Amino acid sequence: MDLGPHAAFIVTAYAAAIVIVAGLIVWVIADRRHLARALDELDAQGIARRSQGASKEKP
């Protein structure tokens, strides 16, 4: 594909878009993993939210 005399601007614009979108995806995935780990650790310590405790008490 011939991008003409302004190829550097086109390629840089697409590269910037890829970096920003990849950054967003990595942020969402890393945040979820970090939070899931924190929840697991708290669960392992036997800490339950009120709603969890209430649901466990129900027959």
Place this chain on the structure above:
Amino acid sequence: MPVIDYANPSRFVALADRVLPWLMGATLLAFALGIWSAYLAPDDYQQGATVKIMFIHVPAAWLGTFGWVLMSAAALGTLVWRHPLADVAAKAAAPIGAAFTLMCLVTGSLWGRPMWGTYWVWDARLTSVLVLFIMYLGVIALWRTIEEPARAAKVVAVLTLVGAINIPIIKFSVDWWNTLHQPASVLRLGGSTIHPTILLPLITALVAFTLLFLTLHLAAMRNEIMRRRVRTMLMMQADARA
């Protein structure tokens, strides 16, 4: 199940878990179509191949403003209806809207240099989009500054609604003032001025990026609900130790 039941965060998370894989699949499919049609799109008779920057710049601009409109609707949900997920939606949208606004500014500058002869000019459209980006950063900073989520939500909601004044300014800046930026060419009375061979890839890119925004937003909302669970459990742990 009535729609109102999804206001319950646990039910919302269960719904998000079911919807997200489908949304991701639709996003990937739309991007495959978008990239293919952008590759096949002809050069513009005046702008040459730089018109390809439009396929990322216009969706980024649309989603930068869409993010703030979504946050404004959520702000009303927080202040008027006190919907339990409204501030979750607002907080999750802020970094995503900021990222797309940044993408709009960067790709716009890189398009402007070969077409206008400059990366930046302080005209109404460019400046109002820069103001939008700064407002996003302000909202993100405010969420991080106020520790109590319910209190932060109210303060952020007021700031968001005040900032919504900027959205029509961005949209109509090219009509109200003389700017280097071209006037509206996609959504305008009398129809689009873009040739179908370029308009179709643009619409495909708009759909793909919008699906990406919705996927990321749903995933970020699910994360925010988890963050609040962690916070509640840490507070219970601290109470138990006290």
